[in-house]
Amino acid sequence: MILADTQPVVAHQAVRFEDGLLLDCGVRLRELTVAYRTYGRLNEERSNALLVCHALSGDQYVAETHPLTGKPGWWEAVVGPGRPVDTRRFFVISANVLGGCMGSTGPRSPRDDQPEAERTLLWGTDFPPVTIRDMVRAQKRLIEHLGIARLFAVLGGSMGGMQVLEWAALYPDCVFAAVPIASAAYHSAQNIAFHEVGRQAIFADPEWAGGRYWEKGKVPARGLAVARMAAHITYLSEQALTRKFGRRLLSGPSLTLFDDLFEVESYLRHQGSTFVTRFDANSYLTxxxxxxxxxxAAEHDDDLARAFAGSRTRFCVISFSSDWLFPTPQSRAIARALNRAAANVSFVEVESDKGHDAFLLDEPAFHRTLSGFLSGSATAAGF
Amino acid sequence: MNAEPNRAPSTGIRYVAKNLRLDLRLIAGLIAPKSRVLDIGCGDGTLIAYLARERGCDARGIEIDMAAVAEAVARGLAVMHGDADIDLAHYPDQAFDFVVLSRTLQAVGRPHEVLRQMLRIGTRAVVSFPNFGHWRVRWQLLSRGRMPLTPTWDRPWYETPNIHPCTIRDFFALCDAEGYSVEAWLAADQGGLSAPWRRWRRLANLFGEQGLFMLRRDSHLTGCTTAGTVAA
Structure with a gap:
């Protein structure tokens, strides 16, 4: 395996669909693999299934030790026995997104447009561009495979929230409740700009080698780490950075140019360097x-309300007061569009100083809101 | 008003907390079972919880106080953070059978516009408000020449959220001007109990501490947002 020397090989639980998937860009993937994890138990009526959609750097390891990093699952604060997403009550499903690098089809998968003999080649940057809608279509295949006609709920934060909205728009009858958290109905110019900084950092790393780094068993670690560092700043708030690090120095106050001087620098570098051990640069680009x-809205004649026309889904839109990456007005715009569609919507801005990352952290007010909404919806759904 | 006296005054308009346990009987009594209801200024959602549970209504709420919204959603209610002066515009015509505004009309920025929106998005509007024509209010203003302070109007003028006080007769006049028919009305004392003098407007305006109205637009044309022009 070509990637063996850059990343340990982990056998992810996955399902393979031989008939592939037609993408929004017009390309048909000849085969589709969706890696996933489940927690809890599906009830007899198959009515308690809940799909968790992960964010940009997340994966399907929501509530268990990550097989690569050995760290706790990324949403253990929210998903688990007795947690807001209570795995004693709900059957929780989480899939690695299409284009990801934890077992689902993505740039690290073997190309399927070559003769069998050449299947050792990986997609790399030739992997076709995918959309959030493509990701959702891939998840739908998984849900069907698991024998679930209707999801009790779909929830996710950030990019996960985008998938939630797409689920509700694309398969309204399959989603009883939808919880987009710290998200938006479109990616803002500011957010695209930050992403572009990250992508340019990857492109600028000589090890990236035009996207064919895997051929030489290398990874553009510097570039990907810088991308992660820049992105990580956007996930926090000024208050959170100040509270965590302030202007504290690592060592004596000697003026050095290149060594870590402030604690916040060391923290960011650590974030960057650990990220490259688990994430693929081409996946990051995709x-x-x-x-x-x-x-x-652009998918629905520029009218977001149309995306939800006639929807019977119960929505709970949640934002965080200090999130400047997906600020509250963007969530409010979703809530108002749902109002225009006469949909059943709850909308809460949670007071927090933790920035965008608040949805991942221990935030009692958020957990209470989520837990109450899910309980109320479960009662309405009849289980 | 039953405003919470301990709540710190804020710069924005804050809807006044209400004694729903007492208001409940009167308002809930007007609302048909299984109907679609929007409660504007729903607080922690006590009324919609009651309507959903006891009447099988599809009951939703809007509330401006975020802590109350979080509380309501955590109770499993469909409540969104929003401002009556701004957010009603985002609902489609005739989306609800009843739109409720209890003890909040006097605190909104544009009461007549809020009423118009209520009767655009709903078939019927249920509105309650504290009556500024109550004899105690009149007497205090007459005898002392100072802004009244009563159990109902219990905050000084400089920090009250109730920026648009009106009397029961004022409200009848507004309904006439805007072309709303009053399907039901009553005056009640602070405890929410309807009083015997309710049949006479002038007496109700003197002795009623709050007014409760159920309105319907004279013209039932959907999508017509200028109800006043279609008044007979």
């Missing part, structure tokens, strides 16, 4: 592009 392309 997924950031998918987010940038996302504009749900």
């Amino acid at each position: 997924i950031t592009r998918a987010m940038d392309f996302f504009d749900l």
Whole structure:
């Protein structure tokens, strides 16, 4: 395996669809693999299934130790026994997104447009561009495979929230409740700009080698780390950075130019360097592009309300007061579009100083809101 | 008003908390079972919870106080953070059977516009408000020459959220001017109990501490947002 020396090989739980998937760009993937994890138990009526959609740098390891990093699952604060998404009550499904690098079809998968003998080649940057809608279509295949006609709920934060909105728009009858968290119906110019900084950092790394780094068993670690560092700043708030690091120095106050001097620098470098051990640079490019392309209203004659016309789904839109990457007005715009569609919508801005990352963290007010909404919806759904 | 006296005054308009346990009987009594209801200024959602549970209504709410919204959503209610002066415009015509505004009309920025929106998005509007024509209010203004302070109007003029006080007769006049027919009305004392003098407007305006109205637009043309022009 070509990637063996850059990343340990992990056998992810996955399902393979031999008939592939037709993408929005017009390309048909000849085969589609969706890697996924489940938690809890599906009830007899198959009515308690809940899909968790992950964000840009997340994956399907929501509520268990990550097989690559050995760290806790990214949403263990929210998903688990007795948590707001209570795995004793709900059957939780999470899939690695199309274009990802944790087992689902993506740039690290073997090309399927070559003769069998040449299947050792990987897609790399030739992987066709995917959209949030493509990701959702791939998830739909998984849900069907699991024998679930209707999801009790779909929830996710950030890019996960985009998938939630797309789910509700694309398969309204399959979604009883939808919870887009710290998200938006389109990616803003500011957010595209930050992504472009990250992509340019990857392009500028000589090890990236035009996207064919895997041929030499290398990874553009510097570029990907810088991309992660820039992005990570956008996930926090000024208050959170100040609270965590302030202007604290690592060592004596000697003026150095290149060494880590401030604690916040060291923290960011650590974030960058750990990221490259688990994430693929070409996946990062593919997924950031998918987010940038996302504009749900544009898919519905520039009218977001049309995306939800006649929807019987119960929505709970949640934002965080200090999130400047997906600020509250963007969530409010979703809530208002849902109002225009006469949909059943709850909308809450949670007071928090933790920035965009608040949805991943221990935020009791958020957890209470989510838990209450899911309980109320479960009662309405009849289980 | 039953405004919470301990709540710190804020710069924005804050809807006044209400004693729903007492208002509940009167308002809930006007609302048909299984109907679609929007409660504007729903607080922690006590009324919509009652309507959903006891009447099988599809009951939703709007509330401006975020803590109350979070509380309501955590109770499993469909409540969104929003401002009556701004957010009603985002609902489609005739989306609800009843739109409720209890003890909030006097605190909104543009009461007549809020009423118009209510009767655009809903078939019927249920509105309650504290009556500024109550004899105690009149007497205090007459005898002391100062802004009245009563159990209902319990905050000084400089920090009250109630920026648009009106009397029961004022409200009848507004309904006439805007072309709303009053399908039901009553005056009640602070405890929410309807009083015997309710049949006479002038007496109700003198002795009623709050007015409760159920309105319908004279013209039932959907999509008509200028109800006043179609008044007979």
